[in-house]
Amino acid sequence: MRPLSGLCAKRLLAAAALLAALGCTSGGGGSSGTAGSGGTGTQGQAGANAGSSGGTSSAGTGGTEATAGRGGSQAGTAGTTGSGGVAGTTAGAGAGTSGSAGAGGTGGTGGGTAGRGGTVGTGGVSGASGRGGASGGAGTAAGGSSGAGGAVASPVTPTMPGAGRYRFAFGDVVLEIDAMTGARVGTLTLAGANIIVPASLAARVDGGMDNTTWGSVFWTSPRSAWPPPMWPPPVAIDNAPYTTGGISGNHVVLTGPTETTLGVNMKKDVSADATSGWIKLAYTINATKSLKAGPWEISRVPRGGIVFFPYTGTVTNQVPLTITQSGGILWFNDNSNVQSPNGDKLFADGMGWTAYVAGGNLFLKRFADQPGTAFPTGEGEVDVYPGNGFLEFEVEGPYTQLAASGNLPWSVEWKVVKVPSSVTVAVGSTTLLDFAKQQVAQ
Numbered sequence: 001m002r003p004l005s006g007l008c009a010k011r012l013l014a015a016a017a018l019l020a021a022l023g024c025t026s027g028g029g030g031s032s033g034t035a036g037s038g039g040t041g042t043q044g045q046a047g048a049n050a051g052s053s054g055g056t057s058s059a060g061t062g063g064t065e066a067t068a069g070r071g072g073s074q075a076g077t078a079g080t081t082g083s084g085g086v087a088g089t090t091a092g093a094g095a096g097t098s099g100s101a102g103a104g105g106t107g108g109t110g111g112g113t114a115g116r117g118g119t120v121g122t123g124g125v126s127g128a129s130g131r132g133g134a135s136g137g138a139g140t141a142a143g144g145s146s147g148a149g150g151a152v153a154s155p156v157t158p159t160m161p162g163a164g165r166y167r168f169a170f171g172d173v174v175l176e177i178d179a180m181t182g183a184r185v186g187t188l189t190l191a192g193a194n195i196i197v198p199a200s201l202a203a204r205v206d207g208g209m210d211n212t213t214w215g216s217v218f219w220t221s222p223r224s225a226w227p228p229p230m231w232p233p234p235v236a237i238d239n240a241p242y243t244t245g246g247i248s249g250n251h252v253v254l255t256g257p258t259e260t261t262l263g264v265n266m267k268k269d270v271s272a273d274a275t276s277g278w279i280k281l282a283y284t285i286n287a288t289k290s291l292k293a294g295p296w297e298i299s300r301v302p303r304g305g306i307v308f309f310p311y312t313g314t315v316t317n318q319v320p321l322t323i324t325q326s327g328g329i330l331w332f333n334d335n336s337n338v339q340s341p342n343g344d345k346l347f348a349d350g351m352g353w354t355a356y357v358a359g360g361n362l363f364l365k366r367f368a369d370q371p372g373t374a375f376p377t378g379e380g381e382v383d384v385y386p387g388n389g390f391l392e393f394e395v396e397g398p399y400t401q402l403a404a405s406g407n408l409p410w411s412v413e414w415k416v417v418k419v420p421s422s423v424t425v426a427v428g429s430t431t432l433l434d435f436a437k438q439q440v441a442q
Contacts, residue, residue: 154274155250164241166252170274173416178215183242183254183268185216185281185299190361190416197300197390212239213390216299218266218283221396222376225293227261231343234259237266255286263289263404276442278366282411287402294376295397295410299365300390303336305358306427307393308436309382310351314372318344319386324427331427332384334358339386345394347380354382355436356393357425364439365395366413374398415439 156170164180178186178199188195202214217238223230232238236259244255251271258265267284283295308331315330317323319340324331330348349372356363370381376399383394397410417439423431 151275153276156272156274157250158247158252158270160247166247166270168252168270168272168279170272171277172418173272173277173279175270175272175279177252177254177268177270179243179246179254180241181212181215182217182237182239183256183266184218184239185270186214188216188414188416190418193359193361194302195361195363195416197302201389213387214300216297218268218281219296219298220262220264220285221294221296221399222379224376224378225262225291234262236260237262237264242266242268258288260288262293263287263291264293277415277417279414280411281414282409284410285402285408287404287406287408289404290402292399292401293408294374294379294399295408296379297365297395297412299363299393300387301356301363301393302358303334303386303389303391305334305356305391306425307332307334307354307356307384307391308427308433309348309354311382312349312351312372314380315346315348316380317346319346321346321384321386326428329433333427334386334391336389339388343385345383345385345392347378347383349375349380350382350395353436353440354393354395356391357419357432360419360425362417362419362436362439363393364415364417364436365393366415366440367395367397367411370398 154170156168159167159169161167161176164178165186166177166179168175172191174187174189175185176187178184181199185196186199194201196216197214199214202212212232217233219233219237220226223233226234236257240257242254242256245253245267251269253267253269255267256265265286265288267286269282269284270279271282272279281297283297285293285295287293308329310328311325311330313325313328315323315325320338321332322335323346324333332346350367350369352369353364353366355365372381375381375396379396379399381396383392383396385392385394395412397408400408402408419425419432419435423429423435425432
């Protein structure tokens, strides 16, 4: 081999030094943030070149976990042409503009451990960015379609399929509100299966004696405060037309007439989110005179299923119901032949959610937990009443003193989902309980 001249040797040494400088900074090309491996910061211009390349440089072993940006003053603008994602602003900012973990990608195609961008996103409502894209390295601050801050909300726009009827439809779920009958939820189906008892079954269920025992309603608690004879419920709050309001953006907001003896009227605000599957029913008791009352939601469901919910251990079983208490969960396996002899019911101090499963479908209710002392005598946070052909699946809110012209807001969220075949539907089933908990947490 022919020996190198002195000039050639110097040129090769200079080129090697330049390549080494580029290798030290290319690992941070994905973004700035906290983990650029750009070396010690002596190669400023090399860091800039690596950043603009979108993290495709093959070098990057020149440093480990050096502070991002030390590879050059331009490292902060890296990632504007990379493929890390569409959300966020620049990788140099170290954060996406939405999602709770906006990151420029978990790793570029460059070497080293660089390309992490920021460690925390500044958004969190839409959650459209955050976890880093597959291309990583030089993303525009956050790749991926879903941030760690949560999925993007998809509000459902209600429609009016008929006079006095309001509908939310998403996926396999259909919910309809009957404004002309107390603005109650008159239809709730999952893939066509009834989750609550519809109006068409009311006469058959109660033999025509009380054709209002269908759907889901909202009353004041306790029943002992209603005008005599205390049954049926006051017309103004139970089944009178709710004519004030209608569709308001993605909500249906309706207010009923005043029940003059009690001194209240009821407002209902319903909305739904297709992404999470949760339906929110925001209720308000408006007082026209001073009174003490609590909010009370009653949903009539088909019989033959299982009610289960976490509870504090305080249970009053006033009807001949077979209940199982195990591991902080109360289970009731419904027998459609059992009915309450005099209107009594099971009630307990719940802990934030309750569930009913029947026909392979799970109906969940989620609410703000209240202490057991927040309810009037003979009432509880979670109630179960076995009726003639229907089961009342109930939740109550705090018993509160209201001044004249005062109001009491309270809300419950619903979700209906199909139970997977891998889940065992039975009293005490750990797979059923785990599935319900997973749904509640979403």
